[in-house]
Amino acid sequence: MTETKTWWKTALGILFTALMLFPVYWIVNVSLTRTSDLRKSPPNILPLNPTFEGYSAAFSQQLPQLGTSLILGLATVALTLLIAAPAGYAMSLLALPGRNTLGFILLVAQMIPAVVMAMGFYAIYLRLDLLNTLPGLILANSTIAVPFAVLLFRAFMSGMPRELIQAARLDGAGVWRTFTLIVLPLSRNSILTVSLFAFLWAWSDFIFASTLNRSGDLIPITLGIYQYIGNNTTQWNAIMATAVIASIPAAVLLVIAQRYVAAGVTAGAVKD
Amino acid sequence: MTATETARRSRAGGQSSASALPTPPKRSVSRDSRIAAVLFVAPLVIYLLMFYAFPLYRNIELSLHDYTLRAFVQGNAEFVGFDNYLEVFRSSTFGTALANTALFTGLSLVFQYGLGLALAVFFRSSFRLSAVLRGLFLIPWLLPLIVSASAWSWMLNSDNGIVNAALVGLGLEPLNWLTSTGLALTSVIIANIWLGIPFNLVILYSGLQNIPKDYYEAASLDGASTWQQFWRITFPLLRPVSAITLLLGLVYTLKVVDIIWIMTSGGPGDTSTTFATWSYREAFGTGTPDFSPAATVGNLLILIALAFGLLYLRIQKSHEES
Numbered sequence: 001m002t003e004t005k006t007w008w009k010t011a012l013g014i015l016f017t018a019l020m021l022f023p024v025y026w027i028v029n030v031s032l033t034r035t036s037d038l039r040k041s042p043p044n045i046l047p048l049n050p051t052f053e054g055y056s057a058a059f060s061q062q063l064p065q066l067g068t069s070l071i072l073g074l075a076t077v078a079l080t081l082l083i084a085a086p087a088g089y090a091m092s093l094l095a096l097p098g099r100n101t102l103g104f105i106l107l108v109a110q111m112i113p114a115v116v117m118a119m120g121f122y123a124i125y126l127r128l129d130l131l132n133t134l135p136g137l138i139l140a141n142s143t144i145a146v147p148f149a150v151l152l153f154r155a156f157m158s159g160m161p162r163e164l165i166q167a168a169r170l171d172g173a174g175v176w177r178t179f180t181l182i183v184l185p186l187s188r189n190s191i192l193t194v195s196l197f198a199f200l201w202a203w204s205d206f207i208f209a210s211t212l213n214r215s216g217d218l219i220p221i222t223l224g225i226y227q228y229i230g231n232n233t234t235q236w237n238a239i240m241a242t243a244v245i246a247s248i249p250a251a252v253l254l255v256i257a258q259r260y261v262a263a264g265v266t267a268g269a270v271k272d
Numbered sequence: 273m274t275a276t277e278t279a280r281r282s283r284a285g286g287q288s289s290a291s292a293l294p295t296p297p298k299r300s301v302s303r304d305s306r307i308a309a310v311l312f313v314a315p316l317v318i319y320l321l322m323f324y325a326f327p328l329y330r331n332i333e334l335s336l337h338d339y340t341l342r343a344f345v346q347g348n349a350e351f352v353g354f355d356n357y358l359e360v361f362r363s364s365t366f367g368t369a370l371a372n373t374a375l376f377t378g379l380s381l382v383f384q385y386g387l388g389l390a391l392a393v394f395f396r397s398s399f400r401l402s403a404v405l406r407g408l409f410l411i412p413w414l415l416p417l418i419v420s421a422s423a424w425s426w427m428l429n430s431d432n433g434i435v436n437a438a439l440v441g442l443g444l445e446p447l448n449w450l451t452s453t454g455l456a457l458t459s460v461i462i463a464n465i466w467l468g469i470p471f472n473l474v475i476l477y478s479g480l481q482n483i484p485k486d487y488y489e490a491a492s493l494d495g496a497s498t499w500q501q502f503w504r505i506t507f508p509l510l511r512p513v514s515a516i517t518l519l520l521g522l523v524y525t526l527k528v529v530d531i532i533w534i535m536t537s538g539g540p541g542d543t544s545t546t547f548a549t550w551s552y553r554e555a556f557g558t559g560t561p562d563f564s565p566a567a568t569v570g571n572l573l574i575l576i577a578l579a580f581g582l583l584y585l586r587i588q589k590s591h592e593e594s
Binding site for chain 1: 526
């Protein structure tokens, strides 16, 4: 009885998942379709005759954009960590005056629409000559991640065992050494979480790229795809092939990093 | 920022804000330690002033002046007070954008939440493969928005889209999903619902985990049907989590630009234009940027988002205290 009941649920679950993931399947399917078959009606449901012409077009035209996005993602991660980790430390383990107010400001900051931020940045960058530059885009992208990162570090570090911090202090470690030698190594998992999200957000950003970096020499992959759509609507296999490639880091990072994120850190560290 | 991205943000944000502040140490804090704290937080404060406060200030300034691109470069725009606001209110786009924003956010939220909750309840009972399938449901959330949006564009394409092919296969008329005035908004709403389901599923599923199993056992001993159990136990006990999910979703759906812009550019005409895409269009969507109205619309959007955002913070606070 129960056996048949769960099998029925599994079947239903597979059906729901298939429906949900159909657009994702469709991206892959179109990416493998021959250019001559793209306008076929009805379209091929299965890539029975797969071709890699979409992928070779994508690689030959979009490789620089993928590189740009990679640099953009990594730099955004670095900048975010550099600002957020010390701030999280000050807000959780040091006696920072006004830390509740700061926490509130960070929560509110997350609610500001990106399009509004983009206009402000545009106005500022125009004067500073930062439009269409990578540093400008990195700075703008980091604003998506920094408030989140500080709040995450604060939450994680305030759960850190006090004995460890006090022991370090008794051994004569200053605030800085305690931070670099104790707090940061123990925060490995939250560092990974922050890095993961900061990278993904920078990698997928469209609004900042399309406003602050419209005519730059180096454009990220999101803008590459967007211009692709605008330019040659006949080559949807290449567009979808680029889309598949652009989705790989997201998938890979999450599969790899999920383990780290889930692992309890301090559990092992305070044993003795 | 679109529902997916915002969802990613908010899920993680929810985790972080859920934990309480540390209790301050009992002993009196030395002055040195305070100075150290200030030094550690200084980069963040400078960063927030430069890259949050200043852009926002510039935005307000833009909305109070009459900025043309020339004035933008030279910095000598004329001060016009609230004229831009009056102009925005009187604009023919205003009513449409207001209605579209309400429809887009409202319908997205109702369906994302409804479907997310149904799926969360469905996945609650563990069955073979349930964890794997639940994991797969997250995929739409991870994809860059441009990827999802272009996939939907191609699927809904009038001539070569799979959706129209399916309609024809069923003996129905093909529809101009993205290019007809009556359907463009519906199309972007459908895509946005699809994007938001994973976020709702994740939050509501974790909310369901916190409802004690004994309640259900007791209820089924008393002869309550599954349907009754849902309405008498699950739904009422999930109310705080539901409120937070919906309000966060609301704040983030209000900001959505990219999915709409990529699929329809807010068109045809204004038929799928929301406040966020209107603002984007004025500033960056046409050849001649019009920053003053764009900033004005953007500021209105901030006000709406903040109003609901503060409501969210209030509800979350009372939820934590209880």
